[in-house]
Amino acid sequence: MSMEPKIINPEAIEGESFRIIETELEEMKAKPQLSPEEFTVLVRIIHATADFDFAKNTVFHPEAVKSGVNAIKRGENIVVDVEMIRAGINKSGLSKFGCEVLSFMSDEDVAQKAKELGITRAICSMRKAANVCPRSVFAIGNAPTALFELIRLVRNKKLFPSLVIGVPVGFVSAIEAKEEALKLGNYDIPYIVTRGRKGGTPVAVAAMNALIRLSTEKG
Numbered sequence: 001m002s003m004e005p006k007i008i009n010p011e012a013i014e015g016e017s018f019r020i021i022e023t024e025l026e027e028m029k030a031k032p033q034l035s036p037e038e039f040t041v042l043v044r045i046i047h048a049t050a051d052f053d054f055a056k057n058t059v060f061h062p063e064a065v066k067s068g069v070n071a072i073k074r075g076e077n078i079v080v081d082v083e084m085i086r087a088g089i090n091k092s093g094l095s096k097f098g099c100e101v102l103s104f105m106s107d108e109d110v111a112q113k114a115k116e117l118g119i120t121r122a123i124c125s126m127r128k129a130a131n132v133c134p135r136s137v138f139a140i141g142n143a144p145t146a147l148f149e150l151i152r153l154v155r156n157k158k159l160f161p162s163l164v165i166g167v168p169v170g171f172v173s174a175i176e177a178k179e180e181a182l183k184l185g186n187y188d189i190p191y192i193v194t195r196g197r198k199g200g201t202p203v204a205v206a207a208m209n210a211l212i213r214l215s216t217e218k219g
Contacts, residue, residue: 014047021046025055037065041192041210048206053198059182061190064163065211068137068190071162072215077102077136078208079129081122081146081168085139088205093212102136104128105143122146130159137211139165141204144173151180154187164191165207167199174199 021043034042038060045054075098080086086103094101104110104125114121122143129136130153138161140147147166153159166181168174174197184191192207 017047018043024052028052034060037214040214041065041207044206044210045203048202051198054194057195059193059195061185064190064192068163068211069215071137072097072099072212075099076162077133079133079136079138081105081125081140081143084201085141085204088201090209090212093216096216102133120145123149126150126153135160135162137161137163139204139208141167141199141201142169144168144170144177147177147181151184154184154189161189164189165204166191167194167203169198169200171197
């Protein structure tokens with residue numbers, strides 16, 4: 001076995017990675033019936049995770065990509081549940097449109113309110129988002145309670161996301177939260193959801209960055 005990498009040019013590595021992903025999806029007959037834009041998002045998710053299960057468990061609302069791209073181009077903010085997602089999102093790509101990435105989880109007022117009420121900071125962060133920027137794009141990758149609260153706020157007409165990327169990872173309430181998120185279409189809220197336990201920061205970041213790239217290409 002060679003101790004040297006086969007490819008060292010970063011762009012060539014990325015290109016070869018995408019070629020392998022698309023080839024394996026074809027061989028697995030797992031390439032779903034997606035639009036080219038949706039397929040771009042899916043490939044980015046698989047590229048970030050090396051997990052082809054996402055070809056089966058990623059669900060796109062018909063308007064999800066279009067709505068996300070249009071929101072970015074309008075300069076809407078991106079609300080995330082944890083700082084890790086905020087750190088991974090392509091800020092330079094967003095700067096062209098004047099978008100900001102916001103996370104309220106670590107805010108002092110959110111922490112204090114959560115302590116007073118005996119609930120998660122994730123829940124309180126969504127309540128703060130509903131007051132500060134109710135029409136943003138929301139990317140939830142780690143906290144099922146944040147996604148559940150987002151859904152509750154939508155149902156109560158206090159939150160009006162342009163897009164919900166609902167991909168929290170975990171064993172407690174993650175599956176249930178994402179199944180509920182699939183009903184957001186009943187409220188005319190587009191979504192990208194990964195069913196099951198899998199998800200997390202890499203998935204949320206990959207989906208968001210794919211939308212930013214598409215926004216730039218279509219700008």
